[in-house]
Amino acid sequence: MRLPKITSSLVLLSAFLLLSGCSRNPVSGKRELIFMSQDQEKAIGQQSHPSVVATMGLYEDKKLQDFINDKGQAMAKISHRSDLPFQFFIVDSPVVNAFAVPGGYVYFTRGIMAHFNNEAEFAGVLGHEIGHITARHSARQQRTQILSQVGLIAGVMVSEQFRQMADAAQQSLGLFLLSHSRAHESESDEIGVEYSSKIGYDAVEMADFFGTLKRLSERSGQVIPTFQSTHPDPGDRQQTVKKLAQQYQKKHPGTYVVNRDSYMRMIEGMVYGEDPKQGFVENSVFYHPELKFQFPVPKEWRTENSPIQFQMAPKDGKSLMLLTLAQGSTLDEAAQNVIKQYNFKVLENTKRTINGNQALVLVSEQQPQQQQGQAQAPQDPNTVVRVGTWLIQYGGNIYALHGMSYAAQFTTNLPTFRTVAEGFRILTDPDKLNRKPERILVKTVPRNGTFEETMRSLGMPANRLEDLGTLNGMQPKDVVQQGTLIKIIGK
Template sequence: MRKKIISGLVASVFLISSSCQTNPVTGKKDVMFMSESQEIALGKEADPQIVAQFGLYEDPTLQRFINEKGQQMAKVSHRNNLNYEFKIVDSPVINAFAVPGGYVYFTRGIMAHFNNEAQFAGVLGHEIGHITARHSAQQQSKSILAQGGLLLGMILSPTIAQYGQEVSQGLGLLMLKYSRDAERESDKLGVEYSTKIGYDASEMADFFTTLQRKQEEGGQAIPSLLSSHPDPGDRYNTVHQLADAEQRKQNLTDPKVGRNSYLKMIDGLIYGEDPKQGFVENSVFYHPELKFQFSIPSGWGYQNTPQQVQMGPKDGSAVMGLTLVPGNSLEEAAQQSLQNYGLQPVESKQVTVNGLPAIAVVADPQQQQQQQQQQQQPLRTLTYFIQHGGNIYSLMGITTVQNFNNYFQVFSSSMQSFKVLSDPDKLNRKPERISIVTVSKASTLAQALRSHNMPDNRHNELAVLNGMQLSDQLPAGTLIKVVKK
């Protein structure tokens, strides 16, 4: 055993030493188990999946803008050899993210909340920074080393083995610490890159204030210790200091902000949920384009994407999902879908759901006997395959065998509520859009919103959207965002 441990240590040292690569940003040697070619391959594989998951937001003007600024910034980055791609995805969530190899994505939700070109440029630089500093590769490598260290420690120390779960949780916090360090490094790179193409990087700090207000508005603020991103308030001061220093370093005396030009570009941008992709109202999901509706169980949360609708209770004890499934008949679709998921039917019957032909199937994972030995609570599913409008829909509920009887009625009630959507109000529902209007006379933001018939109960939301306070004094001629259908 001792020889094996020593051999393992020698092999680990060799692996680490042979995996050291120069970080393009810092110039220092980092342990990396992912080559640049692997990063590029990973990005190429992930990109179509991301596009399929969210869909692209079709706006040629905005797409041209982010590509132009992205390519301009890529040239001044630490990895200008990569072929970068920049895309706007059709999601109301406020987010921007990057994958290895040069792929950067902005949601239409974050594009709606920027209030000038400089804020966008700062976040663009931040995301490019994740790519240039190879943060994904670093994270993967650190995770491999940490887990390897944990396993080795369990072999050498019975005490560590006894508290393996607690140690693993500690390693989870360590990984979050690495991630927060990566975020801080990307903030610094975002300041550097956006300043290099002439923008006022301090505006990125102001956007962090918008993020913080959105968190507080939704009651979803996350303690800094358990968040993979540094606290927005903490980042505000740091980024302002970095921006001042970078402008002096680059001798940038008149940095660009581009407020009015940016606001005019997003005039007409869809804001919030797009009804044509499906929307929820009073615990009922409506899909105007596909012309169906069904009830979501009371108190359940949901997530809607172009590929599927997922629902579940807050405690995570069950999940239900709706997807389109291929097949020339219900029987073929059911058989193929169950096979794809590795499910073995326990009970199956043909039913009718509000006049629509359907098949209801109770199924368990295949090789149930083996799974029962491997896990204490094996799973069971209830699926309704429903034919409507030339499509076949799968509504699948998943929970443990132990909880299945408790959730059976919840699943089946929701699935049996599926029906043709015929309500003209729901079929013709239009999305809300950003509308850029001009303040006609000097007033507060609150007064300006009222003059454009914005209801009082949405004033705080619109103040955050504009990156302002309701009491802010606005000169005549100021452009602001309102929301209209």
Template structure:
């Protein structure tokens, strides 16, 4: 027995020592069970899924801008051997994230909230820092391998319930929450990298304040930049101090900010939801291009992506999602979908939903899957509805214990699905950022009123501009307003 224990200890020591790799940033040895080639392979696998999930934002100038600045920064980073890719994805959510192997993504939502090039550059350096310090690789095994499948992940995690779908390894990386130490290290690298390409890194601290205000304004979750983050006040002061030190170290006497150049670049950018991809109004989801609508349960949150509409209560006790499903008939689509999700039908019947043919199915995860999850048994209600040459799946998921409580909520929403014919909804145009000039000295509030911005949106626009409503603006100042 003693020999076996010693042999086991020796094997463990050998495994750990053989997995130690030099961290490119710190130069120290880290225990790492993922090689660089595996990181690159994981990034290549995740990238097309992320692009499919969100879609790319169609603005060649902005895509060129993020790629040029990203490649410039990648060259001076600690891992300039990687083939980096930088993309703006078509999502209104305020977020930026990176996956292993050199893939960095900014949403149009975060691009809309930057107020100069230096803020953008600081966050860009922060995300590149996660890659160079191998934070994603360190976290991926804990975050991805522990998810335990679609249904379990959705029902147990409010984060996944809000953002998830069939979460593969690649898309699961979006949910990574770095430690406070990792966030501090990426802040430091963001300062270093953005300063090296000539920008005023202290502007990144100001943008973190904008993020904090936005989160407080609407309770919006910001998964990467603020998850597990240090205290905002401490972070603000630390980044300013680091920026001053880095500028002295690099002898940068005239750092770039690039306010007007950046604002002019985002003039005309879509702001908030793009109606053609679907939008919510008075708890009803409308999709003008696919010409359907349905009701979202009262007080439920939602997220809309090109692939799925995801809904759920804040406590994460249930989740409901709408997706397109393949199949030449309702029966074929239902059978394939249930099989793909590993669901066993309990009850099934053909129904009509507002004149549209449909199948309603109550189903449970297969017994083996339930046993593997070792959690409360789950139950689903799914309506498969045929409309306009497509078949839609509206699936509600909760525990067996809660199923009766949620059944009416699920079925009520699913049975509200109908053809969209309202011209106002079908022809809805997106809001866009408009860059305007303040004609004479005034406060931000006065400038917004002069451009006919309603008072009930002034606080939102103040955050969008990174200002306070009482701020005094000189004549000729450029600001953001929102117009159809």
């Protein structure tokens, strides 16, 4: 007997819920409906890790890696899910960030490691990230999305009136999920206080680090209303975490360490900011010292660099250029791989030479994915993406430079794309080839004075004072005592 659509959907949902069942949350102890098993969490981590490493790269520093492994494993043992195979990594990114992937994978950027000023700050953030995993936040977010989406889908089936409200409902759902995510962040802050305190660190320092995050967000123009952010405001978190830490220490009297000097010595020499060997932009040119090539960057275009690709785009976001490696030993083989990878329909195909390098130039349109056996649906010309691809054989590699925009604007953008691609050439300038990165240098404060006076006495330029203040968690007029270890930037 065939059931009506809505009844059938609800029966399937009920069966799914029964099969999934409820499980007890390791942190809260409450029974919850979870659609992701622990084995699935582990599988997600195992599958995601190679992509994280390929995208960001690992930062090679044995003493730092040993440190986060030691502290991470100590914290994992006292966590609510000590049976998980936790792993800890430092990724080679200047961005100040830390994140966790289901299954026990925890990552710190070298950018955030540089901005910690003691072991206790690190331990608090470590506990926060482990907390995301132990509280099963990814699985709980998935549950919320599934149930909310099912509710919307069922409602659309039921009534025409509900169908007309679907767009508004989706927007409301988005705001609900933001709030849900903020709740997870707050829960992880509380877990971070507990975990870092349990392994002997002063969690008040975790609160102080949110002051550093607030300064960073304000400097980068990322000040947004709290209700529109997936993370609570850093200033609010600073006050909340400080209270949580003080409450924990009052309830569990003991000795809680900070370990400033040992941490400062450990990060001395760490790369700070962009690492030139991974490529850098200067005076509207992208230089890659290790791979020894350069090409122009259109003026005022924004850029983003990673170990696997370099991308750039104008502020209006109506076009994009992307540089990456193409797979294949010949230009023709590389072209076939690119066509397959991006589902291109090739409109033009020509071979040429670019500054002495053999090249193949394609003009293509990206085709939408379709189910097997389905006819190709007609495309809206206003949403068709047209791509100019320059495959350039150089230095034992084949590089793919893609310039893309909607088809209607492609002819207008093509001269810019062509200028960039035809500017690809060998890098021979010794200054660019031998460019050294900035590094964290740790100095002893020579005499009592303000932070501003101390930086001046250590030879730091005035235009770096805000950078250095954020890096050290200090304000210009803060008093610094003689003999204190402090960070400066040098080469």
